Amino acid sequence: MTAMERFLETFFNPTVMAKYTPDIIAGIWVTLTIAAAVIVAGIAAGLALACLRSYGIRVLNFFIICYADIFRALPPLVVILILYFGFPSIGIQLSGPMVLFIVLAATLAAFAEEIFWAGFSSVEKGQWEAGIATGLGFTRTLAYVALPQAVRLAIPPLVNRVLAITKMTALGSAIGVSEILSSATTAQSFSGSATPLTMSVVAYLVIFLPMVVIARWLESRTAWKKR
Protein backbone atom coordinates (compact mmCIF):
# COMPACT_ATOMS: atom_id res chain seq x y z
CA MET A 1 0.00 0.00 0.00
CA THR A 2 1.55 3.28 -1.06
CA ALA A 3 1.33 6.40 1.05
CA MET A 4 -1.15 7.84 -1.39
CA GLU A 5 -3.38 4.80 -1.16
CA ARG A 6 -3.27 4.90 2.61
CA PHE A 7 -4.19 8.57 2.55
CA LEU A 8 -7.18 7.95 0.30
CA GLU A 9 -8.23 4.89 2.30
CA THR A 10 -8.18 6.96 5.51
CA PHE A 11 -9.91 10.13 4.37
CA PHE A 12 -11.86 9.19 1.24
CA ASN A 13 -13.05 5.63 1.77
CA PRO A 14 -16.00 5.17 -0.66
CA THR A 15 -17.69 2.38 1.32
CA VAL A 16 -17.67 4.44 4.51
CA MET A 17 -18.88 7.46 2.57
CA ALA A 18 -21.82 5.60 1.11
CA LYS A 19 -22.77 4.14 4.47
CA TYR A 20 -22.71 7.35 6.48
CA THR A 21 -23.90 9.92 3.93
CA PRO A 22 -27.52 9.80 5.24
CA ASP A 23 -26.27 10.47 8.80
CA ILE A 24 -24.20 13.43 7.68
CA ILE A 25 -27.12 14.82 5.67
CA ALA A 26 -29.35 14.51 8.71
CA GLY A 27 -26.62 16.39 10.61
CA ILE A 28 -26.63 19.12 7.99
CA TRP A 29 -30.33 19.65 8.58
CA VAL A 30 -29.90 19.86 12.33
CA THR A 31 -27.04 22.35 11.92
CA LEU A 32 -29.00 24.44 9.42
CA THR A 33 -32.14 24.54 11.55
CA ILE A 34 -30.32 25.53 14.73
CA ALA A 35 -28.11 28.03 12.87
CA ALA A 36 -31.12 29.69 11.24
CA ALA A 37 -32.96 29.93 14.55
CA VAL A 38 -29.84 31.33 16.27
CA ILE A 39 -29.31 33.95 13.56
CA VAL A 40 -32.91 35.15 13.60
CA ALA A 41 -33.31 35.19 17.38
CA GLY A 42 -29.81 36.53 18.09
CA ILE A 43 -30.01 39.42 15.63
CA ALA A 44 -33.56 40.32 16.62
CA ALA A 45 -32.69 40.34 20.31
CA GLY A 46 -29.47 42.27 19.73
CA LEU A 47 -31.26 44.88 17.65
CA ALA A 48 -34.03 45.22 20.21
CA LEU A 49 -31.47 45.71 23.00
CA ALA A 50 -29.55 48.32 21.00
CA CYS A 51 -32.80 50.21 20.29
CA LEU A 52 -33.76 50.13 23.97
CA ARG A 53 -30.29 51.34 24.86
CA SER A 54 -30.65 54.36 22.58
CA TYR A 55 -33.43 55.70 24.84
CA GLY A 56 -30.71 56.36 27.39
CA ILE A 57 -32.54 55.02 30.44
CA ARG A 58 -29.70 54.66 32.91
CA VAL A 59 -30.83 51.63 34.94
CA LEU A 60 -31.88 49.71 31.86
CA ASN A 61 -28.64 50.50 30.06
CA PHE A 62 -26.64 49.25 33.02
CA PHE A 63 -28.28 45.83 32.67
CA ILE A 64 -27.95 45.78 28.88
CA ILE A 65 -24.25 46.58 29.10
CA CYS A 66 -23.69 43.96 31.82
CA TYR A 67 -25.46 41.36 29.72
CA ALA A 68 -23.49 42.22 26.58
CA ASP A 69 -20.16 42.22 28.39
CA ILE A 70 -20.76 38.96 30.22
CA PHE A 71 -21.93 37.04 27.19
CA ARG A 72 -19.13 38.38 25.05
CA ALA A 73 -16.60 37.33 27.68
CA LEU A 74 -17.86 33.80 28.41
CA PRO A 75 -16.86 30.88 26.19
CA PRO A 76 -20.22 29.51 24.94
CA LEU A 77 -19.13 25.95 25.70
CA VAL A 78 -19.00 26.72 29.42
CA VAL A 79 -22.55 28.05 29.40
CA ILE A 80 -23.72 25.12 27.29
CA LEU A 81 -22.30 22.61 29.80
CA ILE A 82 -23.81 24.44 32.76
CA LEU A 83 -27.26 24.58 31.19
CA TYR A 84 -27.16 20.99 29.96
CA PHE A 85 -25.52 19.23 32.88
CA GLY A 86 -26.11 21.63 35.75
CA PHE A 87 -29.65 22.91 35.30
CA PRO A 88 -31.39 19.50 35.53
CA SER A 89 -30.25 19.40 39.17
CA ILE A 90 -32.32 22.52 39.89
CA GLY A 91 -35.27 21.06 38.02
CA ILE A 92 -34.79 22.73 34.66
CA GLN A 93 -34.47 20.08 31.98
CA LEU A 94 -33.68 21.39 28.51
CA SER A 95 -33.03 19.29 25.41
CA GLY A 96 -29.61 19.44 23.80
CA PRO A 97 -30.72 21.37 20.71
CA MET A 98 -32.63 23.82 22.95
CA VAL A 99 -29.55 24.47 25.12
CA LEU A 100 -27.41 24.95 22.01
CA PHE A 101 -29.97 27.36 20.55
CA ILE A 102 -30.39 29.40 23.75
CA VAL A 103 -26.68 29.80 24.43
CA LEU A 104 -25.66 30.62 20.87
CA ALA A 105 -28.57 33.01 20.36
CA ALA A 106 -27.78 34.74 23.66
CA THR A 107 -24.12 35.05 22.64
CA LEU A 108 -24.99 36.39 19.22
CA ALA A 109 -27.45 38.82 20.80
CA ALA A 110 -24.69 40.21 23.02
CA PHE A 111 -22.36 40.80 20.10
CA ALA A 112 -25.14 42.06 17.84
CA GLU A 113 -26.24 44.56 20.50
CA GLU A 114 -22.74 46.02 20.62
CA ILE A 115 -22.46 46.09 16.84
CA PHE A 116 -25.85 47.80 16.37
CA TRP A 117 -25.04 50.18 19.19
CA ALA A 118 -21.81 51.15 17.45
CA GLY A 119 -23.96 51.72 14.37
CA PHE A 120 -26.36 53.98 16.29
CA SER A 121 -23.44 55.87 17.80
CA SER A 122 -22.02 56.69 14.40
CA VAL A 123 -25.29 58.11 13.08
CA GLU A 124 -24.70 61.86 13.03
CA LYS A 125 -26.38 63.89 15.76
CA GLY A 126 -27.79 66.12 13.03
CA GLN A 127 -29.82 63.20 11.67
CA TRP A 128 -31.61 62.89 15.01
CA GLU A 129 -32.12 66.63 15.15
CA ALA A 130 -33.58 66.73 11.66
CA GLY A 131 -36.07 64.01 12.57
CA ILE A 132 -37.01 65.57 15.86
CA ALA A 133 -37.28 69.08 14.42
CA THR A 134 -39.75 67.78 11.82
CA GLY A 135 -42.03 66.49 14.58
CA LEU A 136 -41.20 62.81 14.24
CA GLY A 137 -40.35 62.51 17.91
CA PHE A 138 -37.72 60.15 19.30
CA THR A 139 -39.28 56.80 18.49
CA ARG A 140 -40.15 57.53 14.87
CA THR A 141 -36.78 59.19 14.29
CA LEU A 142 -35.21 56.05 15.71
CA ALA A 143 -37.27 53.81 13.46
CA TYR A 144 -37.13 55.67 10.16
CA VAL A 145 -33.96 57.74 10.34
CA ALA A 146 -31.40 56.25 12.71
CA LEU A 147 -32.18 52.54 12.47
CA PRO A 148 -31.75 52.12 8.71
CA GLN A 149 -28.42 53.94 8.87
CA ALA A 150 -27.24 51.99 11.91
CA VAL A 151 -28.19 48.68 10.30
CA ARG A 152 -26.27 49.54 7.18
CA LEU A 153 -23.17 50.38 9.18
CA ALA A 154 -23.62 47.21 11.21
CA ILE A 155 -23.87 44.73 8.34
CA PRO A 156 -20.18 44.01 7.67
CA PRO A 157 -19.17 43.34 11.30
CA LEU A 158 -22.48 41.62 11.95
CA VAL A 159 -22.02 39.18 9.10
CA ASN A 160 -18.60 38.22 10.40
CA ARG A 161 -20.01 37.64 13.85
CA VAL A 162 -22.94 35.62 12.52
CA LEU A 163 -20.50 33.34 10.71
CA ALA A 164 -18.38 32.91 13.81
CA ILE A 165 -21.35 32.07 16.02
CA THR A 166 -23.18 29.76 13.63
CA LYS A 167 -20.01 27.70 13.23
CA MET A 168 -20.20 27.13 16.98
CA THR A 169 -23.18 24.83 16.40
CA ALA A 170 -20.34 22.26 16.35
CA LEU A 171 -20.27 22.67 20.14
CA GLY A 172 -23.48 20.63 20.12
CA SER A 173 -21.28 17.57 19.76
CA ALA A 174 -20.35 18.04 23.42
CA ILE A 175 -23.93 17.51 24.55
CA GLY A 176 -25.06 14.95 22.00
CA VAL A 177 -26.91 17.19 19.57
CA SER A 178 -26.74 15.25 16.32
CA GLU A 179 -25.49 18.11 14.18
CA ILE A 180 -22.81 17.66 11.51
CA LEU A 181 -19.74 17.23 13.71
CA SER A 182 -21.55 14.99 16.17
CA SER A 183 -22.83 12.71 13.37
CA ALA A 184 -19.34 12.61 11.91
CA THR A 185 -17.55 11.68 15.15
CA THR A 186 -20.15 9.01 15.87
CA ALA A 187 -19.67 7.60 12.39
CA GLN A 188 -15.92 7.80 12.85
CA SER A 189 -15.94 5.72 16.00
CA PHE A 190 -18.25 3.09 14.48
CA SER A 191 -16.31 2.80 11.23
CA GLY A 192 -12.82 3.34 12.59
CA SER A 193 -12.21 5.55 9.58
CA ALA A 194 -11.49 9.28 9.39
CA THR A 195 -13.61 9.55 6.26
CA PRO A 196 -16.74 10.83 8.08
CA LEU A 197 -14.64 13.73 9.35
CA THR A 198 -13.72 14.57 5.79
CA MET A 199 -17.41 14.44 4.98
CA SER A 200 -18.11 16.90 7.80
CA VAL A 201 -15.52 19.26 6.30
CA VAL A 202 -17.36 19.10 2.99
CA ALA A 203 -20.70 19.60 4.73
CA TYR A 204 -19.48 22.69 6.60
CA LEU A 205 -18.06 24.13 3.40
CA VAL A 206 -21.34 23.49 1.59
CA ILE A 207 -23.17 25.48 4.26
CA PHE A 208 -20.72 28.21 5.11
CA LEU A 209 -18.96 29.01 1.86
CA PRO A 210 -22.20 30.37 0.34
CA MET A 211 -22.70 32.40 3.53
CA VAL A 212 -19.25 33.94 3.14
CA VAL A 213 -20.07 34.78 -0.47
CA ILE A 214 -23.39 36.32 0.57
CA ALA A 215 -21.51 38.28 3.23
CA ARG A 216 -19.16 39.72 0.64
CA TRP A 217 -22.08 40.65 -1.56
CA LEU A 218 -23.93 42.31 1.33
CA GLU A 219 -20.85 44.30 2.26
CA SER A 220 -20.38 45.50 -1.29
CA ARG A 221 -23.85 46.97 -1.42
CA THR A 222 -23.78 48.78 1.91
CA ALA A 223 -22.17 51.96 0.56
CA TRP A 224 -24.41 55.02 0.07
CA LYS A 225 -24.99 56.35 -3.39
CA LYS A 226 -22.34 59.00 -3.84
CA ARG A 227 -21.81 61.74 -6.31
Add this chain to the structure above:
Amino acid sequence: MANRPMLEIVSLEKRFGPNTILKKIDLKVTEGELVFVIGPSGSGKSTMLRCCNRLEEPTSGDIIVDGRNIMAGTRRDLDRMRLQIGMVFQGFHLYPHMSVLKNVTLAQRKALKRSKTEADARAMDMLEQVGMAHKADAYPGELSGGQQQRVAIARSLALDPKVMLFDEPTSALDPELVGSVLKVMKDLKSKGMTMVVVSHEMGFARETADRVIFMDGGVVVEQGTPDEIFGAPKAERTRAFLSRVSG
Protein backbone atom coordinates in the same frame (compact mmCIF):
# COMPACT_ATOMS: atom_id res chain seq x y z
CA MET B 1 -53.20 91.16 10.83
CA ALA B 2 -49.74 92.40 9.98
CA ASN B 3 -48.76 92.77 13.60
CA ARG B 4 -49.85 89.37 14.81
CA PRO B 5 -46.93 87.92 16.77
CA MET B 6 -45.93 84.56 15.25
CA LEU B 7 -42.99 83.79 17.48
CA GLU B 8 -42.40 85.24 20.92
CA ILE B 9 -39.35 84.55 23.01
CA VAL B 10 -40.02 85.59 26.60
CA SER B 11 -37.14 86.03 29.06
CA LEU B 12 -35.37 83.02 27.63
CA GLU B 13 -32.48 81.81 29.68
CA LYS B 14 -30.04 79.00 28.89
CA ARG B 15 -27.29 77.81 31.17
CA PHE B 16 -24.74 75.07 30.57
CA GLY B 17 -23.35 74.28 34.01
CA PRO B 18 -21.83 77.51 35.34
CA ASN B 19 -21.99 79.25 31.96
CA THR B 20 -24.97 81.38 31.08
CA ILE B 21 -25.34 81.27 27.30
CA LEU B 22 -28.56 83.27 27.03
CA LYS B 23 -29.48 85.96 29.54
CA LYS B 24 -33.20 86.77 29.62
CA ILE B 25 -33.71 87.18 25.90
CA ASP B 26 -36.96 88.78 24.72
CA LEU B 27 -37.90 88.81 21.08
CA LYS B 28 -41.16 89.18 19.21
CA VAL B 29 -41.40 88.22 15.54
CA THR B 30 -44.59 89.26 13.76
CA GLU B 31 -46.30 87.47 10.90
CA GLY B 32 -44.37 87.70 7.65
CA GLU B 33 -41.40 89.36 9.27
CA LEU B 34 -37.82 88.37 8.52
CA VAL B 35 -35.61 88.85 11.54
CA PHE B 36 -31.91 88.53 10.89
CA VAL B 37 -29.64 87.64 13.79
CA ILE B 38 -25.95 88.52 13.73
CA GLY B 39 -23.23 88.34 16.30
CA PRO B 40 -19.79 86.89 17.00
CA SER B 41 -19.44 83.14 17.46
CA GLY B 42 -20.33 82.16 21.00
CA SER B 43 -22.80 85.04 21.27
CA GLY B 44 -25.65 82.55 21.76
CA LYS B 45 -27.48 83.21 18.50
CA SER B 46 -27.59 79.57 17.39
CA THR B 47 -28.52 78.45 20.89
CA MET B 48 -31.39 80.94 20.89
CA LEU B 49 -32.63 79.55 17.59
CA ARG B 50 -32.32 75.97 18.80
CA CYS B 51 -34.28 76.82 21.92
CA CYS B 52 -37.17 77.94 19.71
CA ASN B 53 -38.09 74.30 18.94
CA ARG B 54 -36.50 72.90 22.07
CA LEU B 55 -33.71 71.06 20.29
CA GLU B 56 -31.88 72.82 23.05
CA GLU B 57 -33.84 72.78 26.28
CA PRO B 58 -34.23 76.30 27.71
CA THR B 59 -33.30 76.66 31.37
CA SER B 60 -36.21 79.04 31.83
CA GLY B 61 -38.47 81.29 29.83
CA ASP B 62 -41.26 80.79 27.32
CA ILE B 63 -41.40 80.20 23.59
CA ILE B 64 -44.77 81.10 22.12
CA VAL B 65 -45.58 80.09 18.58
CA ASP B 66 -48.76 81.62 17.16
CA GLY B 67 -50.18 82.05 20.63
CA ARG B 68 -49.25 78.63 22.00
CA ASN B 69 -46.50 78.12 24.53
CA ILE B 70 -44.25 75.24 23.48
CA MET B 71 -42.80 75.11 26.99
CA ALA B 72 -46.16 73.92 28.31
CA GLY B 73 -47.82 70.65 27.45
CA THR B 74 -46.77 67.04 26.95
CA ARG B 75 -44.09 65.50 24.75
CA ARG B 76 -46.71 64.79 22.11
CA ASP B 77 -47.91 68.38 22.16
CA LEU B 78 -44.30 69.42 21.64
CA ASP B 79 -43.87 67.11 18.63
CA ARG B 80 -47.09 68.47 17.17
CA MET B 81 -45.92 72.04 17.67
CA ARG B 82 -42.52 71.27 16.17
CA LEU B 83 -44.36 70.60 12.91
CA GLN B 84 -45.23 74.29 12.87
CA ILE B 85 -41.63 75.35 13.33
CA GLY B 86 -39.46 74.64 10.32
CA MET B 87 -35.75 74.38 10.89
CA VAL B 88 -32.90 74.52 8.41
CA PHE B 89 -29.45 73.46 9.60
CA GLN B 90 -25.98 74.51 8.62
CA GLY B 91 -25.19 70.88 7.78
CA PHE B 92 -28.46 70.17 5.85
CA HIS B 93 -28.93 66.79 7.57
CA LEU B 94 -30.84 65.15 4.76
CA TYR B 95 -31.42 61.44 5.31
CA PRO B 96 -28.75 59.73 3.20
CA HIS B 97 -30.65 56.45 2.86
CA MET B 98 -33.72 58.03 1.26
CA SER B 99 -34.36 59.64 -2.09
CA VAL B 100 -35.00 63.38 -2.20
CA LEU B 101 -38.74 62.73 -2.52
CA LYS B 102 -38.74 60.39 0.50
CA ASN B 103 -36.81 62.97 2.51
CA VAL B 104 -39.59 65.45 1.89
CA THR B 105 -42.47 63.02 2.45
CA LEU B 106 -41.24 61.20 5.58
CA ALA B 107 -42.51 63.59 8.25
CA GLN B 108 -45.62 64.36 6.20
CA ARG B 109 -46.51 60.67 6.19
CA LYS B 110 -45.39 59.67 9.67
CA ALA B 111 -46.06 62.81 11.70
CA LEU B 112 -48.82 64.63 9.79
CA LYS B 113 -50.33 61.29 8.66
CA ARG B 114 -50.91 62.49 5.13
CA SER B 115 -51.68 59.90 2.47
CA LYS B 116 -48.92 58.92 0.06
CA THR B 117 -50.61 60.68 -2.85
CA GLU B 118 -51.10 63.85 -0.87
CA ALA B 119 -47.58 63.83 0.57
CA ASP B 120 -46.00 63.16 -2.82
CA ALA B 121 -47.97 65.97 -4.46
CA ARG B 122 -47.08 68.40 -1.70
CA ALA B 123 -43.43 67.34 -1.86
CA MET B 124 -43.27 67.90 -5.60
CA ASP B 125 -44.82 71.35 -5.17
CA MET B 126 -42.24 72.29 -2.60
CA LEU B 127 -39.36 70.82 -4.61
CA GLU B 128 -40.63 72.83 -7.57
CA GLN B 129 -40.58 75.95 -5.43
CA VAL B 130 -36.92 75.43 -4.49
CA GLY B 131 -35.96 74.37 -8.01
CA MET B 132 -35.22 70.77 -7.13
CA ALA B 133 -38.17 68.88 -8.64
CA HIS B 134 -35.92 67.38 -11.33
CA LYS B 135 -33.88 65.65 -8.60
CA ALA B 136 -36.80 64.00 -6.79
CA ASP B 137 -35.42 60.51 -7.38
CA ALA B 138 -31.79 61.35 -6.60
CA TYR B 139 -30.10 60.55 -3.30
CA PRO B 140 -28.65 63.32 -1.11
CA GLY B 141 -25.10 62.05 -1.70
CA GLU B 142 -25.54 62.76 -5.40
CA LEU B 143 -26.37 66.44 -4.84
CA SER B 144 -24.21 69.51 -4.29
CA GLY B 145 -24.38 71.30 -0.94
CA GLY B 146 -26.59 74.04 -2.33
CA GLN B 147 -28.98 71.49 -3.78
CA GLN B 148 -29.07 69.57 -0.52
CA GLN B 149 -29.86 72.71 1.42
CA ARG B 150 -32.71 73.57 -0.94
CA VAL B 151 -34.14 70.08 -0.48
CA ALA B 152 -33.81 70.54 3.28
CA ILE B 153 -35.82 73.76 2.99
CA ALA B 154 -38.48 71.93 0.97
CA ARG B 155 -38.58 69.21 3.64
CA SER B 156 -39.45 71.80 6.27
CA LEU B 157 -41.86 73.75 4.06
CA ALA B 158 -43.85 70.64 3.18
CA LEU B 159 -45.09 70.54 6.78
CA ASP B 160 -46.71 73.98 6.40
CA PRO B 161 -44.78 75.63 9.21
CA LYS B 162 -45.85 78.94 10.67
CA VAL B 163 -42.30 80.07 11.19
CA MET B 164 -39.00 79.03 9.65
CA LEU B 165 -35.72 79.05 11.54
CA PHE B 166 -32.47 79.16 9.57
CA ASP B 167 -29.31 78.25 11.46
CA GLU B 168 -26.40 79.49 9.33
CA PRO B 169 -27.96 77.96 6.22
CA THR B 170 -25.16 78.96 3.84
CA SER B 171 -22.10 78.65 6.09
CA ALA B 172 -21.21 75.16 4.87
CA LEU B 173 -21.61 76.01 1.21
CA ASP B 174 -19.06 76.80 -1.47
CA PRO B 175 -19.35 80.51 -2.31
CA GLU B 176 -20.80 79.90 -5.78
CA LEU B 177 -23.66 77.85 -4.30
CA VAL B 178 -24.74 80.39 -1.68
CA GLY B 179 -26.80 82.45 -4.11
CA SER B 180 -29.20 79.62 -5.01
CA VAL B 181 -30.11 79.12 -1.36
CA LEU B 182 -30.49 82.83 -0.63
CA LYS B 183 -32.77 83.15 -3.64
CA VAL B 184 -35.04 80.46 -2.25
CA MET B 185 -35.12 82.27 1.09
CA LYS B 186 -35.94 85.55 -0.63
CA ASP B 187 -38.83 83.90 -2.50
CA LEU B 188 -40.06 82.52 0.77
CA LYS B 189 -40.00 85.95 2.36
CA SER B 190 -41.95 87.44 -0.55
CA LYS B 191 -44.58 84.73 -0.07
CA GLY B 192 -45.10 85.99 3.47
CA MET B 193 -43.25 83.39 5.54
CA THR B 194 -42.21 84.40 9.03
CA MET B 195 -38.48 83.81 9.28
CA VAL B 196 -35.65 84.01 11.78
CA VAL B 197 -32.25 83.77 10.14
CA VAL B 198 -28.91 83.36 11.88
CA SER B 199 -26.30 84.05 9.25
CA HIS B 200 -23.27 86.04 8.17
CA GLU B 201 -24.70 87.00 4.78
CA MET B 202 -24.85 90.74 5.46
CA GLY B 203 -25.73 91.58 1.87
CA PHE B 204 -28.79 89.37 2.11
CA ALA B 205 -29.73 91.01 5.41
CA ARG B 206 -29.53 94.52 3.94
CA GLU B 207 -31.70 93.52 1.03
CA THR B 208 -34.29 91.27 2.65
CA ALA B 209 -34.43 91.64 6.43
CA ASP B 210 -37.13 93.69 8.15
CA ARG B 211 -35.13 93.81 11.32
CA VAL B 212 -31.56 93.01 12.30
CA ILE B 213 -30.64 91.85 15.77
CA PHE B 214 -27.12 92.03 17.08
CA MET B 215 -26.32 89.58 19.87
CA ASP B 216 -23.22 89.36 21.99
CA GLY B 217 -22.51 87.58 25.25
CA GLY B 218 -26.00 86.07 25.48
CA VAL B 219 -27.94 89.33 25.23
CA VAL B 220 -29.55 91.33 22.43
CA VAL B 221 -27.22 94.32 22.29
CA GLU B 222 -29.03 96.26 19.63
CA GLN B 223 -31.78 95.90 17.09
CA GLY B 224 -33.22 97.94 14.26
CA THR B 225 -33.77 98.07 10.53
CA PRO B 226 -30.86 96.96 8.34
CA ASP B 227 -30.15 100.61 7.56
CA GLU B 228 -29.99 101.50 11.24
CA ILE B 229 -27.76 98.59 12.22
CA PHE B 230 -25.45 98.56 9.22
CA GLY B 231 -25.59 102.30 8.55
CA ALA B 232 -25.49 103.81 12.01
CA PRO B 233 -24.93 101.25 14.75
CA LYS B 234 -25.37 102.82 18.18
CA ALA B 235 -23.53 100.35 20.40
CA GLU B 236 -19.76 100.15 20.43
CA ARG B 237 -19.88 96.33 20.34
CA THR B 238 -22.02 96.38 17.20
CA ARG B 239 -19.65 98.77 15.51
CA ALA B 240 -16.63 96.64 16.45
CA PHE B 241 -18.31 93.47 15.17
CA LEU B 242 -19.42 95.02 11.89
CA SER B 243 -16.02 96.48 11.16
CA ARG B 244 -14.48 93.06 11.82
CA VAL B 245 -16.78 91.18 9.45
CA SER B 246 -16.70 93.77 6.69
CA GLY B 247 -12.96 94.39 7.12
